[in-house]
Amino acid sequence: MSKPPVADHRHALTLRDVSEASGVSEMTVSRVLRSRGDVSDATRSKVLEAARALGYVPNKIAGALASQRVNLVAVIIPSLSNMVFPEVMTGISEVLDHTGLQPVVGVTNYAPDREEAVLYEMLSWRPSGVIIAGLEHTDAARAMMQNSGIPIVEIMDVDGTPIDAAVGISHRRAGRQMAEAIIAAGYRRIGFLGTMMPDDHRARKRLEGFTAALAAAGLSVADQEFYSGGSALLKGREMTQTILKRTPDLDFLYYSNDMIGAGGLLHCLEAGIDVPGKLGMAGFNGVDLLDGLPIQLATMDACRHEVGRIAAEIVAGQRASEVVELLPIMQPGATIRKA
Amino acid sequence: MSKPPVADHRHALTLRDVSEASGVSEMTVSRVLRSRGDVSDATRSKVLEAARALGYVPNKIAGALASQRVNLVAVIIPSLSNMVFPEVMTGISEVLDHTGLQPVVGVTNYAPDREEAVLYEMLSWRPSGVIIAGLEHTDAARAMMQNSGIPIVEIMDVDGTPIDAAVGISHRRAGRQMAEAIIAAGYRRIGFLGTMMPDDHRARKRLEGFTAALAAAGLSVADQEFYSGGSALLKGREMTQTILKRTPDLDFLYYSNDMIGAGGLLHCLEAGIDVPGKLGMAGFNGVDLLDGLPIQLATMDACRHEVGRIAAEIVAGQRASEVVELLPIMQPGATIRKA
DNA sequence: TTGAAAGCGCTAACAC
DNA sequence: GTGTTAGCGCTTTCAA
Numbered sequence: 001m002s003k004p005p006v007a008d009h010r011h012a013l014t015l016r017d018v019s020e021a022s023g024v025s026e027m028t029v030s031r032v033l034r035s036r037g038d039v040s041d042a043t044r045s046k047v048l049e050a051a052r053a054l055g056y057v058p059n060k061i062a063g064a065l066a067s068q069r070v071n072l073v074a075v076i077i078p079s080l081s082n083m084v085f086p087e088v089m090t091g092i093s094e095v096l097d098h099t100g101l102q103p104v105v106g107v108t109n110y111a112p113d114r115e116e117a118v119l120y121e122m123l124s125w126r127p128s129g130v131i132i133a134g135l136e137h138t139d140a141a142r143a144m145m146q147n148s149g150i151p152i153v154e155i156m157d158v159d160g161t162p163i164d165a166a167v168g169i170s171h172r173r174a175g176r177q178m179a180e181a182i183i184a185a186g187y188r189r190i191g192f193l194g195t196m197m198p199d200d201h202r203a204r205k206r207l208e209g210f211t212a213a214l215a216a217a218g219l220s221v222a223d224q225e226f227y228s229g230g231s232a233l234l235k236g237r238e239m240t241q242t243i244l245k246r247t248p249d250l251d252f253l254y255y256s257n258d259m260i261g262a263g264g265l266l267h268c269l270e271a272g273i274d275v276p277g278k279l280g281m282a283g284f285n286g287v288d289l290l291d292g293l294p295i296q297l298a299t300m301d302a303c304r305h306e307v308g309r310i311a312a313e314i315v316a317g318q319r320a321s322e323v324v325e326l327l328p329i330m331q332p333g334a335t336i337r338k339a
Numbered sequence: 340m341s342k343p344p345v346a347d348h349r350h351a352l353t354l355r356d357v358s359e360a361s362g363v364s365e366m367t368v369s370r371v372l373r374s375r376g377d378v379s380d381a382t383r384s385k386v387l388e389a390a391r392a393l394g395y396v397p398n399k400i401a402g403a404l405a406s407q408r409v410n411l412v413a414v415i416i417p418s419l420s421n422m423v424f425p426e427v428m429t430g431i432s433e434v435l436d437h438t439g440l441q442p443v444v445g446v447t448n449y450a451p452d453r454e455e456a457v458l459y460e461m462l463s464w465r466p467s468g469v470i471i472a473g474l475e476h477t478d479a480a481r482a483m484m485q486n487s488g489i490p491i492v493e494i495m496d497v498d499g500t501p502i503d504a505a506v507g508i509s510h511r512r513a514g515r516q517m518a519e520a521i522i523a524a525g526y527r528r529i530g531f532l533g534t535m536m537p538d539d540h541r542a543r544k545r546l547e548g549f550t551a552a553l554a555a556a557g558l559s560v561a562d563q564e565f566y567s568g569g570s571a572l573l574k575g576r577e578m579t580q581t582i583l584k585r586t587p588d589l590d591f592l593y594y595s596n597d598m599i600g601a602g603g604l605l606h607c608l609e610a611g612i613d614v615p616g617k618l619g620m621a622g623f624n625g626v627d628l629l630d631g632l633p634i635q636l637a638t639m640d641a642c643r644h645e646v647g648r649i650a651a652e653i654v655a656g657q658r659a660s661e662v663v664e665l666l667p668i669m670q671p672g673a674t675i676r677k678a
Numbered sequence: 679t680t681g682a683a684a685g686c687g688c689t690a691a692c693a694c
Numbered sequence: 695g696t697g698t699t700a701g702c703g704c705t706t707t708c709a710a
Binding site: 014015016026027030031034036058059060061062063064065066067068 | 686687688689690
Binding site for chain 2: 679680681682685686687688
């Protein structure tokens, strides 16, 4: 690890520069720039003028140290590239924009030790709160959050024990509900297609709920297929072809996310398979990409936007710090036949 | 704008706490925790033990103020939700991970004043460098960057005058190349479909290069259609239907991004249109989603991953601060007939 | 190898 | 309405 060439701001402008340029004390300059306390219009404009002319940018590091307040919220998520977290981010930003708080994003790539490192790094900047995906963390990460003394909101999942607040859906319930809908529609030979990610706990819980509901009906997953990496749409295609070749009598395919589901759907339509007559299909997430497919894939909306909003409200102190369970919304689409 | 309930760390652990718990001076504790200078093994382990037991998390605010170094890199991008910037982020992270520098992401939603605000906010934390999308900024934003004294890398575009370094492709050239390929293939009645975003300068430049090349061949865009908001895949479908209804004799559709192109392609295939025989199609970006479509949409790769890597290398001081023009790679796919 | 003193740039608290 | 003083928690510098 080479030594980073970090910034050297020995020559950056300070309050003192603005103070000298305007003939006003540093303290009053500070007041003007933060719009705090009473300052006469005359001095205010003198200060603003000087600051603008110099191109002064306040040093938040010094400000934060002196005031003991940092207007940052750490947002820790597993990935940016799967269309699910951007929507959560949108919800978070919408709310935080009105509060003066700023989200700062950290990405963990579904790796627990990476999550721990990102969290440590972010907590060392003393943010005003943490919004973090999932309920599963390393012991050290959990301890750091517990000791931090700031609001911690775990999002996307409520199946487990939160540190403090949690906002999300029950993925077990989501899996169960989907299984029940599938069974009710008369499907019996059910295949599962998912990711090969042991640390995607939410996908795991959906599958658990799903198989539990199948079991309750005397059924089980007839075949399954997993992937990792690459274009999800393409992988969905390939896996679907594979699983149908291996187990041709499957009458339903449950995908752990919409993207592979969409790939599978495209494959089946091209292959001339009767969907949903001979073969039913469903994904998970409710991504808006589905709207553009030839027919609408059945899915379940994880309320991502709402999750982001509520988590932000908790962090911003506009809402009590508690567990908020949202109910995922079944979108039956056109790939499950009517019961 | 209500007053934010920012964190109050009056009771957080300090070096002094670790110092007292370990019986070692603050200074030496600091040395141990930063692995700087010579410290005996005995004291080192005493300190580490105490820090771990207490759950001490260093205060980077104080550290940054004292040392005048901040290991953060501001990354300012227009959007997270369009599959293009996540790949840039991946490239950035890959490089920065080895340097001790940390990317901090800010999103502007293609709004110049939002960009200015995000930049101001980030510069006030005195980052070690800035990676920012595009060459077009407000005068104030440009001035801030010029005065910052840190490396500024403008990415994704090289058609313009960079503040300092720039890494990207020429979108004018990309548009021109695509037009030339289309003309060479014998298409003559060409339609354009894009976003209604005046501040998406890269899309604008592609269209400029595109129309310039058409003009050079005595051609012009025969019809065009714009959209904003919603599911890009669905919008692509709808726009395509609309433009083909209005101007049925179009023989080529050029889309400003792959997502709407993919929607258009799905529409055409369903409508039984002969692609690429009667109608050619092309998008832009080279997103890997295209791999999963029934046939491969022609596109042009913007080298997003490479752009991220190179920008990060410049910011990290591993590479000279200069303009790096990458050449977009034409991916003819199966939606342009052979010349 | 370790410690003591000074100060990074700003703001809280208090005077005037 | 404005100024003064004393730190925030660390690291730099210098001394031991």
